Amino acid sequence: MELFFKVFVLFATxxxxxxxxxxxxxxxxxxxxxxxxxxxxxxVDLVIIQHTVTRTCNTDAACAEIVRNIQENHMDNLNYWDIGSSFVIGGNGKVYEGAGWLHVGAHTYGYNRRSYGITFIGNYNNDTPTQASLDALKALLRCGVERGHLTANYHIVGHRQLIATQSPGRRLYNEIRRWPNWLEDVSSLKN
Structure with missing residues (x-):
């Protein structure tokens, strides 16, 4: 019993x-x-990729500051319940909790109750996503499947495929279009 307790405490830590x-x-x-x-x-079987159209960040402090600013804008100015994105990814290769795996976000009108919105910090019409940020997204999606948050056959789409926007920016959009879970024809998703 003592061994079980120690293992439990280690796992919880x-x-x-x-x-x-x-x-x-x-x-x-x-x-x-x-x-x-x-x-x-x-x-969930749908992942929507977006960008913030802010400056990029490559340090923990800079990325956390941008995420805080986004949350404050969403809650104070847009009257959202929380930050709109499910997750936010920085150029430092870290994933920041937004609405998370369990809660409905406010990222794509008409799709929030059936998808995760994952937002990259930066403007990917101009910037190129870092390899660290792309690797962080891939690891997050793998873990989401392993933990039962995402179906094994989930689809990735760009924000621009569902609403009138340039998001996730040309360069990020071009990258995710080569991924195996990419869904080109979104007509089956349209509301």
Missing amino acids: LVAVKGDCDVVSKKQWDGLNPVHVEYLARP
């Missing part, structure tokens, strides 16, 4: 330190708690 799927928690990036939550029916 690792989860608390590493977070779910190696995601930087809201507590770690000093985010605000949501004012309300709606739970997402899982597993």
Whole structure:
């Protein structure tokens, strides 16, 4: 029994330190708690990739500051319950918790209750995504499947395929179009 307790404590410590799927928690990036939550029916089969159209970031401090600014804008100016994205990825290769795996986000009108919105920090009409940020997305998606948040046959689409926007920017859009889970024809998704 004592061994079981020690293993449990070790596991709980690792989860608390590493977070779910190696995601930087809201507590770690000093985010605000949501004012309300709606739970997402899982597993989800749609991932929508976006960009922030802000400056890029390559350090933990700079990325966390941008994520905080986005959350404040979403909550204070747009009256969202929380930051709109499910996750935000920095050029430093870290994934920041937004609405997360469990809660409905506010990232793509008409698709929020059936998808995850993953947003890259930067303007990818001009910037090129870092390999670290692309690797972080791939690791997040793998973990999402392993943990039952995403279906094994999930689809990736660009934000621009669903609404009138340039997001996720030409360069990021061109990258994700080569990925195996890419969905070119979104007519089956349209509301």
